[in-house]
Amino acid sequence: MTNKKKSNGKQERIDIEFWLEAYEQMVKIREFEEKVNELYLSAKMPGLSHLYNGQEAIAVGVCQTLNIDDYITSTHRGHGHCLAKGATVDRMFAELLGKVDGYCRGKGGSMHIADPDTGNLGANAIVGGSAGIATGAAFSAKQLGNGRVAVCFFGEGALAQGLFYETMNMAQLWKLPVIYVCENNMYNEYTHYSESTAGELVDRAKAFDIHTEIVDGQNVQEVYEVTKKLVKRARNGDGPSFLQADTYRYYGHHVGDINRAYYRPKKEEEDWKNNRDPLTLMENWLLELGVVDKKIFAEINKEVIKEIEAGAEFAIDSPYPDLDEVDQHVYS
Amino acid sequence: MSTVKEDIRELTFGQAINEAISEEMRRDPTVFVIGEDVAEAGTPFKVLTGLVEEFGTERVIDSPISEPGITGLGVGAAMTGMRPIIDIMFGDFITLTMDQMVNQAAKIHYMSGGKWKVPMVLRTTMGATRRSAAQHSQSLHAWFSHIPGLKVVVPSTPYDAKGLMKTAIRDDNPVAIFEDKLMYSTIKGHVPEEDYTIPFGVADIKREGSDLTIVATSSMVHVALDAAKSLEEIELSVEVIDPRTTWPLDKETMIDSAKKTSRAIVIDEGHDQYGVTAEIASTIADGAFYYLDAPVKRMGAMNVPVPFSPVLEDLTVPTIDSVVEMVKTLCGKV
Numbered sequence: 001m002t003n004k005k006k007s008n009g010k011q012e013r014i015d016i017e018f019w020l021e022a023y024e025q026m027v028k029i030r031e032f033e034e035k036v037n038e039l040y041l042s043a044k045m046p047g048l049s050h051l052y053n054g055q056e057a058i059a060v061g062v063c064q065t066l067n068i069d070d071y072i073t074s075t076h077r078g079h080g081h082c083l084a085k086g087a088t089v090d091r092m093f094a095e096l097l098g099k100v101d102g103y104c105r106g107k108g109g110s111m112h113i114a115d116p117d118t119g120n121l122g123a124n125a126i127v128g129g130s131a132g133i134a135t136g137a138a139f140s141a142k143q144l145g146n147g148r149v150a151v152c153f154f155g156e157g158a159l160a161q162g163l164f165y166e167t168m169n170m171a172q173l174w175k176l177p178v179i180y181v182c183e184n185n186m187y188n189e190y191t192h193y194s195e196s197t198a199g200e201l202v203d204r205a206k207a208f209d210i211h212t213e214i215v216d217g218q219n220v221q222e223v224y225e226v227t228k229k230l231v232k233r234a235r236n237g238d239g240p241s242f243l244q245a246d247t248y249r250y251y252g253h254h255v256g257d258i259n260r261a262y263y264r265p266k267k268e269e270e271d272w273k274n275n276r277d278p279l280t281l282m283e284n285w286l287l288e289l290g291v292v293d294k295k296i297f298a299e300i301n302k303e304v305i306k307e308i309e310a311g312a313e314f315a316i317d318s319p320y321p322d323l324d325e326v327d328q329h330v331y332s
Numbered sequence: 333m334s335t336v337k338e339d340i341r342e343l344t345f346g347q348a349i350n351e352a353i354s355e356e357m358r359r360d361p362t363v364f365v366i367g368e369d370v371a372e373a374g375t376p377f378k379v380l381t382g383l384v385e386e387f388g389t390e391r392v393i394d395s396p397i398s399e400p401g402i403t404g405l406g407v408g409a410a411m412t413g414m415r416p417i418i419d420i421m422f423g424d425f426i427t428l429t430m431d432q433m434v435n436q437a438a439k440i441h442y443m444s445g446g447k448w449k450v451p452m453v454l455r456t457t458m459g460a461t462r463r464s465a466a467q468h469s470q471s472l473h474a475w476f477s478h479i480p481g482l483k484v485v486v487p488s489t490p491y492d493a494k495g496l497m498k499t500a501i502r503d504d505n506p507v508a509i510f511e512d513k514l515m516y517s518t519i520k521g522h523v524p525e526e527d528y529t530i531p532f533g534v535a536d537i538k539r540e541g542s543d544l545t546i547v548a549t550s551s552m553v554h555v556a557l558d559a560a561k562s563l564e565e566i567e568l569s570v571e572v573i574d575p576r577t578t579w580p581l582d583k584e585t586m587i588d589s590a591k592k593t594s595r596a597i598v599i600d601e602g603h604d605q606y607g608v609t610a611e612i613a614s615t616i617a618d619g620a621f622y623y624l625d626a627p628v629k630r631m632g633a634m635n636v637p638v639p640f641s642p643v644l645e646d647l648t649v650p651t652i653d654s655v656v657e658m659v660k661t662l663c664g665k666v
């Protein structure tokens with residue numbers, strides 16, 4: 001912990017190690033996704049992936065408030081959540097390539113990464129499909145009294161699914177320790193959310209008298225500070241909450257969604273990348289505080305890229321599952 | 333002998349289910365029941381009467397009318413240390429749970445490479461002729477039987493209901509149990525007081541016979557048994573096989589029986605089109621092909637929505653008379 005003077009002269013206590021770790025996590029997600037795109041473009045990865053670039057501050061800001069045994073559920077755009085909750089890049093890549101060393105032995109793929117060791121109940125390829133699972137995990141935590149919380153990540157498009165209203169209702173009725181994190185990247189696949197959403201996003205949760213917050217999803221510090229309060233509430237038995245984090249997805253709906261001009265202007269993409277990039281904002285914040293030297297960012301980037309390259313190589317070298325695995329794990 | 337009294341103890345189908353759930357809730361504190369009107373009301377069929385008094389509202393939970401929500405909550409709870417019993421009041425309402433059962437519960441173990449488990453029970457009803465019309469009378473167990481990762485139970489007797497329910501609750505996979513709602517109070521039978529389980533995928537020969545095999549499920553077992561009894565009069569000996577679970581399916585017992593009798597009829601209250609009868613008939617036709625003297629016949633619910641008017645509704649399901657006629661036809665006794 002170091003005390004530093006902000007430019008306005010106000011004293012601010014800041015844990016540099018903690019924030020540099022958060023920065024590293026964000027870089028890791030960014031570089032992981034860049035590598036995924038490269039693997040896709042070079043035809044080394046089967047299927048498609050939905051990239052998280054641009055949204056890194058949310059996964060990292062939220063997961064930095066959680067313990068390893070707290071639960072998360074994720075989405076089709078889930079690599080960032082899995083990494084932020086503690087997954088390693090090598091086994092992530094292996095899963096994306098359908099290899100046996102992947103988190104799910106290659107049986108899940110990009111949209112289904114799950115890992116009990118890091119409390120990851122699974123990414124989900126049904127939009128909104130995990131609202132019940134996250135709420136159920138919170139139900140268990142309350143019944144078993146183990147003090148855990150569950151975080152349900154989803155995009156704004158998922159709020160069009162009825163399941164959310166059923167589960168938010170029960171979560172509030174029974175004061176379950178669940179945090180619904182709505183990543184509003186403004187696009188339901190190829191449709192601007194204003195075309196699909198009547199009223200305000202947070203009002204949906206307010207209807208159940210659920211505590212709501214709206215944060216700048218590009219600002220990791222803000223995401224972290226607000227989520228910390230929500231986690232505390234949940235652990236104290238004060239029930240569920242709903243966090244809307246406004247953000248932007250740099251790539252298309254998936255890696256194959258290249259020509260996007262028909263549904264969103266190029267200028268909008270550039271504006272977010274140039275002016276609201278979560279990594280740049282974080283670098284500027286730390287520099288402004290005067291707590292780090294600029295070259296630390298380059299060093300972290302270099303280390304992360306090394307890890308990413310090694311992880312991808314590990315995955316490429318990893319074998320495919322044995323063919324007799326096809327009918328294993330249907331039943332436990 | 334005091335055991336004699338115990339041995340002849342009879343319970344209704346509903347009481348046997350209640351006893352199984354109560355005993356499992358006593359044995360394992362992670363078991364809980366959630367559903368619409370399961371607590372003080374004990375379900376509209378009164379099957380769960382007394383549970384909330386013994387286990388409290390924290391373990392016998394009246395839910396909102398949210399079938400997908402409670403099923404999804406059950407999946408998450410099952411993954412994280414609980415053993416939920418999701419009560420879906422009418423089998424017709426399982427259509428609302430499909431995403432949670434089919435895309436989530438059934439696939440999580442496989443998709444996670446065997447790492448997460450979903451030890452959950454969904455109990456619901458089936459069966460027509462209760463004058464409940466098209467949205468409260470269907471037998472939709474074939475829907476779940478189609479999905480790898482789910483197990484499907486269709487008990488026909490109080491004895492089987494208790495043992496199979498206990499197995500379901502202790503199973504580490506998602507299990508759906510379809511209970512014929514007309515049997516809750518009308519079917520009585522011997523149920524031991526002691527703890528016992530019945531393995532899934534093991535058919536029960538409900539009646540031995542030599543001329544023809546009937547494979548029947550749920551309430552159709554009783555229709556088959558009554559038909560078999562009346563066929564004794566014309567000296568036809570009918571064997572009745574109850575698979576007890578539509579998945580896993582005990583193929584061997586039904587194939588062996590058909591090989592012995594060389595004729596087979598499959599009776600199930602789901603619709604014939606793409607139904608349980610199709611799967612089982614195909615299994616027998618394939619496995620006993622060289623032994624069969626007649627095509628395997630299927631008797632399911634008519635391929636119509638269940639009509640309300642009693643005179644119409646009664647036409648839609650197999651009856652003792654229609655089964656007797658089918659047996660006679662297959663055996664050349666018309």
